Amino acid sequence: MTAVNSLAANRTPARVRLRPTMQSDIDFVLTLEHDPENLPFITPWERTQHEAAIRFPDFRHFIIEAGQDLASAGFLILIGCRSPHQALELKRMVVRHKGEGHGRAALRVAKKVAFDDLGAHRFWLDVRTHNHRARALYDTEGFAPEGLLRECVRGASGFDSLVVMSMLQAEFADRRALALELPA
Template sequence: MNISTTIFEESPRIRLRQTNLCDLDFVIRVESREENKKFIIPWQRRKHESAINNEDIAHLIIEDKETNYPLGFIIIAGLQNPNQSIEFMRIVITEKGKGVGREALKLIKKWVFEELKANRLWLDVKVNNDRAKSVYELEGFSIEGTLRECLKIGDEFESLFLMSILKSEYEYNKRN
C-alpha cells in the first residue's frame, strides 16, 4: 500500500501526520521518559529512521491541530501485509488522561479499516499496563491470548496480552 499524503487522519482536536527526521528528538525524548519506557522498549534513533523510510511502516506524529504542538507518536506496521492484518506497534502520549490516546486510536482504526481496507488490527500490551488495556477494550479490541514471560527486562520476565479488532467488529461498533 503506497502512502502518498503527509496527513493521515484528523479529528476536530488532533491530526496524525507522517513523522519527519526533524521530529526524532521529540520521539526519542518522549519514549525515554520513565512513565513511558516501563510500558515499551525504546528504540535507537537508527531504528526510528529506518521505520520512517520503510514503506511497510507508518511512523506518525500526533499533534494538536490548533497549535501544531506534538502530543505523541504512533507506529503502525504491516501496511503491505497480504493477509490484511496490520500491527499497532506503539503509541506514546506526552500527557496521559486527557483523551488524546483514545482519540488517536479512533483515527487509526478509521484509517486502517476504511482507507487501508485491512481486515484485522492487532497489538500486544504489557499485562501490567492497565490504562492502555482498558482503552483498547473500550475501543473494541478483544484479548486473544497471553504471551507468557516473553520479554526479559533486566532480570525479570514480563508477559504480553495479544489483542485485536476485526473490520466486522469495527463496522458493527461504528453503527451502534
C-alpha cells in the same frame, strides 16, 4: 494528514491529527520513549530503527498532534501496511500527557486509517499485562483479548508478559454503525 475531534470521557473534545513523522521529529520521539513514565511499558527503539520506519513502505510512523495549536503530543507506529494477510499491527503508541483524551482520539484515527485507508482485515496489538491504563483503553475501544504471551519481554524487574488484542474489520463496521467510531 488525518484529523479527528474525539470526546474524552466527560471532557471537551480532544482535537487530534496524525501526520507522517519526519527526520526532524525523531529527537521528540526518542525523548518520549526514554521518559521514565513510559519506559515500564515499552521497549525503546534506536534512532536508526525509527529512521528506517519512516522510510520503509510497510510501516506508517506518525506524530500525534493535539490541542488547539496542534502541538506534538505523541507518536504511533503501524506495521504490516502491505501485508497480503491484511493484518496490521499497532506497534507503538505513546502520548506525552496522559488523561487528556489524546491517546483515545489518536487510536480512533489509527483504526480509521487501518480499516478505511489501508484495507486491514485485522488490526492487532500487544500490551504489557501491567499496563492497566492502556489495556482499559483498548478494551473500551473494541479490541478483544486473544491470548497471553507469557514472560516474553525483559522489563525493569524481570520478564513481562504481553496480552495480544485485536479488532476485525466486521467488528469495526459494527461499532461504526453504533456511532462508536469515526465516520467513513
